[in-house]
Amino acid sequence: MVKIGIVGVGTVGESVVKNLEKNKDIIKARAGKEIIVKSGVVRNINKKRDVNIKLTTDYKEITRDKEIDIVVELMGGVKEAYEVVKDALNHGKSVVTANKALLAYHRFELQQLAKTPFEYEASVAGGIPIIKALRDGLSANHILEIKGIINGTCNYILTEMKKGRDYQEVLKEAQHLGYAEADPTFDVGGFDTAHKLLILASIAYNIDAKPEDILIEGIENINLTDIEFAREFGYEIKLLGIAKKSDNQISLRVHPALIKNSQMIAKVDGVMNAISVEGDVVGETMYYGPGAGGDATASAVISDIIEIARGNVNPMLGYKMPLENEKLTLKPSDEIQTKYYLRIAVNDKLGVLEKIANVLAKNSISVESFLQKPKNGYVKLLFATHKCLEKNIKKALKEIEELDFVLKPINFIRIEE
Numbered sequence: 001m002v003k004i005g006i007v008g009v010g011t012v013g014e015s016v017v018k019n020l021e022k023n024k025d026i027i028k029a030r031a032g033k034e035i036i037v038k039s040g041v042v043r044n045i046n047k048k049r050d051v052n053i054k055l056t057t058d059y060k061e062i063t064r065d066k067e068i069d070i071v072v073e074l075m076g077g078v079k080e081a082y083e084v085v086k087d088a089l090n091h092g093k094s095v096v097t098a099n100k101a102l103l104a105y106h107r108f109e110l111q112q113l114a115k116t117p118f119e120y121e122a123s124v125a126g127g128i129p130i131i132k133a134l135r136d137g138l139s140a141n142h143i144l145e146i147k148g149i150i151n152g153t154c155n156y157i158l159t160e161m162k163k164g165r166d167y168q169e170v171l172k173e174a175q176h177l178g179y180a181e182a183d184p185t186f187d188v189g190g191f192d193t194a195h196k197l198l199i200l201a202s203i204a205y206n207i208d209a210k211p212e213d214i215l216i217e218g219i220e221n222i223n224l225t226d227i228e229f230a231r232e233f234g235y236e237i238k239l240l241g242i243a244k245k246s247d248n249q250i251s252l253r254v255h256p257a258l259i260k261n262s263q264m265i266a267k268v269d270g271v272m273n274a275i276s277v278e279g280d281v282v283g284e285t286m287y288y289g290p291g292a293g294g295d296a297t298a299s300a301v302i303s304d305i306i307e308i309a310r311g312n313v314n315p316m317l318g319y320k321m322p323l324e325n326e327k328l329t330l331k332p333s334d335e336i337q338t339k340y341y342l343r344i345a346v347n348d349k350l351g352v353l354e355k356i357a358n359v360l361a362k363n364s365i366s367v368e369s370f371l372q373k374p375k376n377g378y379v380k381l382l383f384a385t386h387k388c389l390e391k392n393i394k395k396a397l398k399e400i401e402e403l404d405f406v407l408k409p410i411n412f413i414r415i416e417e
Contacts, residue, residue, distance in 0.1 A: 005062030008075030009040040015298035031309035063088040073097040098122035104195035119304030124196040127296030128289040135318035141279025143204035146243040152271035153187040154239040159269040189218035190254040197241035215253040215333040236266040249331040334391035339415035342383040347405040363396040
């Protein structure tokens with residue numbers, strides 16, 4: 001028998017308890033042992049919960065309980081969760097967590113502490129088994145690129161905007177449906193995606209970057225003009241987390257991107273998640289499914305519990321020795337090289353286009369395609385560039401914004417092909 005304690009009996013925690021009971025026969029057959037939830041930790045002991053387990057407000061009653069084999073951390077947050085997990089590991093417990101923020105900041109410290117199994121499949125993309133795929137299924141490969149839609153809230157908003165709906169309108173609907181929080185910044189600002197990307201990059205590249213170290217942009221500035229441009233030129237707009245290897249450098253970035261509508265990942269709509277992983281041996285593989293929700297996340301949590309109950313002991317991040325002969329380093333975001341889409345609002349007068357083109361040319365940027373959209377006394381100029389350096393595009397846009405005929409801050413979106 002394996003006994004577990006759950007720290008954080010909310011939506012996911014309740015689902016873990018219910019599904020362990022509902023599917024106990026098949027889980028026992030797969031684990032080879034009966035799995036029992038002994039107790040749970042909650043902040044408010046008086047709040048009604050649909051579970052029949054002992055509850056407490058003191059996490060040490062679980063992390064230091066000699067009968068408990070596995071501590072399941074589902075409380076969220078960083079500082080307090082780190083203390084809980086550290087205490088569990090120091091008292092010889094195995095740990096399962098769904099906490100992407102905790103791992104985004106402390107995965108390497110926890111790997112050093114973990115002398116017992118430590119699993120975290122549910123921390124990235126909910127019910128999609130992407131951690132096991134990267135850590136185990138693709139272990140024969142150098143990972144060349146990871147490209148993922150790993151935030152369902154943003155994907156839902158961008159999908160609905162393709163129907164001609166305004167960003168703010170769709171955001172309010174997403175909040176009403178429970179896809180977005182009252183303060184949606186963590187999702188729409190790209191931070192949730194960044195936390196998940198950093199976890200995947202650690203497995204693929206053994207790179208210890210923090211959210212503050214990488215490029216993070218959200219979808220707040222995407223409007224219907226951008227959606228229309230994308231459609232006209234055969235693109236979709238998606239918020240992507242991207243990890244890409246080039247020589248001994250890794251580019252890590254989160255931002256909206258225009259991707260060709262022929263790509264598999266471009267066809268992923270609504271709240272669904274999808275992750276493309278390219279290995280040097282296998283080529284491109286694709287993982288698709290629900291990225292959030294109580295049951296989807298609980299499915300991943302329970303799979304980790306079963307893995308531990310079986311006696312499998314995996315290296316936390318998937319390697320027992322350094323992955324590369326030379327340590328991989330983080331590529332500066334200014335050195336990113338890709339194509340760009342630009343949206344520039346200007347006064348409608350002679351010479352505007354020529355002056356903008358001159359600034360772009362001076363900064364080694366050439367234009368691949370162009371559209372002009374008149375609107376209520378001014379003009380929206382829409383450009384797609386050829387490949388250029390990030391530092392060049394930023395310098396050019398700063399110069400263009402200083403021209404007297406430019407009316408608003410310039411919006412730009414990277415084009416990934």
